[in-house]
Amino acid sequence: MQKIGYIGLALLLMLVPGLALGDGDVMEELGTRAAAIALENLSISAGDEGLLALTDAGHAVIAGQTTQRAIKGITTVSGCSIGDGNLFQVLRAHWNPLWFFFFDKGTGEAVFIQVNKEAAEATLDELKAMSDDEAFTIVNKVNANLDYMLSHTDEGNATFNDKLLGGNEFSLVGIANTWAHPNCTFDFIQAACFHDHLCPGVTSGYMITKYVEDVLPITGPAESYKVIACPNWCKDDAIQMIWDATPGKSGMFVMALSPTEDAGLQEKYGTRVAGVYVRWNATANMGDGLVLGFTFDKVYELTGTANWTGPSWGSKLVMDVSLIDYWNQPELFASTIKEFPVDPETLSQLQNAGMHPLKVAGIM
Ligand SMILES: [Zn+2]
Incomplete structure (x- = not known):
């Protein structure tokens, strides 16, 4: 969608009713709000290099709208970026929900946030009027540190069995803990994100x-x-x-x-x-x-x-x-x-x- 020229896109929009150009402002606002919720819940400052952000933004498409602008909101608020090696796009088929996952390497705590489809389809004003409960279907905080989960198996079991990370438990826990390892490399995590999970x-x-x-x-x-x-x-x-x-x-x-x-x-x-x-x-x-x-x-x-x-x-x-x-x-x-x-x-x-x-x- 990014590569279609303006005129071609205008023609396409005329020919295909219902196919809308992504409302970037709404997507950016969703990323902004998700990152703000995560920073508050994790008690971590923007720009902390121990913070990792994972998302399927850019892959997920909601009601014909691409979602990449959510990444801009994440980076602006959290400081996480591809260049700093602490923001990755995890591959998902486009019909999946839009979600964000923030992991604090220092404490092992993590926040998973999944977007309500209606919020992504709203206007910016409508979205701003929505509460967090209305904008997001899931906001969960867990401890995703693998050693912690293995030594607190009740919590680990709950994270997996209750799908506290929206069904992405194996994918997100694996990528986050491996990313946190001092010997891990950027190209390895990038390849794991292309695979959808790390195994x-x-x-x-x-x-x-x-x-x-x-x-x-x-x-x-x-x-x-x-x-x-x-x-x-x-x-x-x-x-x-x-x-x-x-x-x-x-x-x-x-x-x-x-x-x-x-x-x-x-x-x-x-x-x-x-x-x-x-x-x-x-x-x-x-x-x-x-x-x-x-x-x-x-x-x-x-x-x-x-x-x-x-x-x-x-x-x-x-x-x-x-x-x-x-x-x-x-x-x-x-x-x-x-x-x-x-x-x-x-x-x-x-x-x-x-x-x-x-x-x-x-x-x-
Ligand atoms: Zn695999």
Whole structure:
């Protein structure tokens, strides 16, 4: 919507009744009010770098209105910004409600606020006349610090079971606690936000990019990575984000394995097959291929989650946070099953829907 020229947009609005240009003032006011409520409830000052803001503003669309201007309100009031690395847009399908989540790293306290659709559709004057209860359907304060939640399981259970974060509990608790880890990086959280949540699968994708960049580094502008994501899992969203290896540009081809194939390969290689990675040189029309494995047993071992007895919502979150200490040691988990040269014919076979890429790669 942002890129349509003014005249084109005017024409579009004439042709399509009901499709309205986002009322930016209303969206900005919603972000402004949400941030003010959060600062007050968290007793934190604007500009505190321990404050994190997460939102689906910019992705959510309400009654044909885009919501990005809410971010301006958040930044103005809270000081959180992309440049400071403490504001992220979490991907959601556009039909989801507009929400804001503020997390204080220092105390672990967090406020979740969800917008009432009627408030987003109101005029600015109508919105200003609404109480907070009318403008927002949810305003909840919880302690979202993972250690706290695990040691106060009644509160943790309530947060998850009563959906106190509007059904976004796993997503927001995982992203916030990992963001708060001193070894966490901006590009990692950005990739997790593209995935919608943070899970050990995303971390495995991040580690795989580091592993491949070490073994087959990009050395010039003619080179890029092509990924045969077979089998696919959450890793692939991190990989496509970090390498710009998107399916639409033929950077990634995504194919599933049957559970029998997956288990058989795990048995054969002692690690989970994690796809085929090609460093392709467009000038030489040649590439280098790797079939990689990723060992999740090592993840469970190093994060102490192999025999998890805590609450069911906890184990993946513990893995998320603990794994950040290892993101730059991918060789602990990732390994090379096979290396092979890739010519144009092999590349086309690896990508072809009628072929089995792992058979083309010669590992099954
Ligand atoms: Zn995931």
